[in-house]
Amino acid sequence: MEIEEMTEKFIKNEQLNFIKKQIAVIKDSTKKNVPQNVLTAVIDLANAKISDLFPNVSSEQQEMLDLSRLKTDKEYEQYIQHLSDYLLPFPRITEQQLKKMFPKHKKLKMPDLSNIDHSQLTYLSWNDLRSNKKFIVYELEGKMVGIECEFAPTSKKNLCSFCNCFGEVAYFSTVTKAKKSKNPDYYKSIGNLICADSLECNKKITNVEYLTAFLKDSQGM
Numbered sequence: 001m002e003i004e005e006m007t008e009k010f011i012k013n014e015q016l017n018f019i020k021k022q023i024a025v026i027k028d029s030t031k032k033n034v035p036q037n038v039l040t041a042v043i044d045l046a047n048a049k050i051s052d053l054f055p056n057v058s059s060e061q062q063e064m065l066d067l068s069r070l071k072t073d074k075e076y077e078q079y080i081q082h083l084s085d086y087l088l089p090f091p092r093i094t095e096q097q098l099k100k101m102f103p104k105h106k107k108l109k110m111p112d113l114s115n116i117d118h119s120q121l122t123y124l125s126w127n128d129l130r131s132n133k134k135f136i137v138y139e140l141e142g143k144m145v146g147i148e149c150e151f152a153p154t155s156k157k158n159l160c161s162f163c164n165c166f167g168e169v170a171y172f173s174t175v176t177k178a179k180k181s182k183n184p185d186y187y188k189s190i191g192n193l194i195c196a197d198s199l200e201c202n203k204k205i206t207n208v209e210y211l212t213a214f215l216k217d218s219q220g221m
Contacts, residue, residue: 090121101146
């Protein structure tokens with residue numbers, strides 16, 4: 001047990017969500033009473049996918065992630081509970097830092113930072129309904145970046161570009177910092193459908209490929 005105590009936090013929110021999704025697949029196969037060899041293959045595949053998420057972990061961490069020995073719902077719950085202790089929290093950020101990120105907004109509507117569970121965040125986002133704006137903050141390549149988007153609720157459910165889950169979405173668009181030397185007036189706008197409720201999105205997002213690509217694009221990186 002002492003070795004485990006020394007293990008540092010190494011799991012990101014979206015990685016834990018991914019692990020939960022793999023467990024849901026295993027439980028689903030169990031409920032369907034598939035043959036034992038099929039169930040074993042499902043568990044092996046889930047284990048391999050989880051291992052691929054963490055290529056550089058220590059042997060202790062690798063052992064902690066191994067779910068091949070788990071059998072009951074209670075064991076899966078304890079496994080998730082245990083891994084939750086090793087969640088890397090979203091970087092602490094102050095209102096002052098947020099104001100610096102969005103200098104154009106003199107009366108920037110702030111999220112309630114004291115009320116946010118930082119360990120369950122992949123990205124920080126909040127809406128300002130008065131100005132129909134959505135703000136997104138994320139740690140991109142070690143640096144906190146923030147973008148603002150035009151935000152328009154939709155009445156239909158659809159797939160969210162960030163978490164890839166079906167639900168209540170809003171349309172949002174942002175103008176990128178991309179420039180063309182021959183045309184100083186050139187601008188490129190990118191639009192997406194994403195979860196209207198960002199906290200729900202953070203509970204479901206399992207990879208950040210699209211989110212990082214979108215942010216890089218909007219930052220002109």
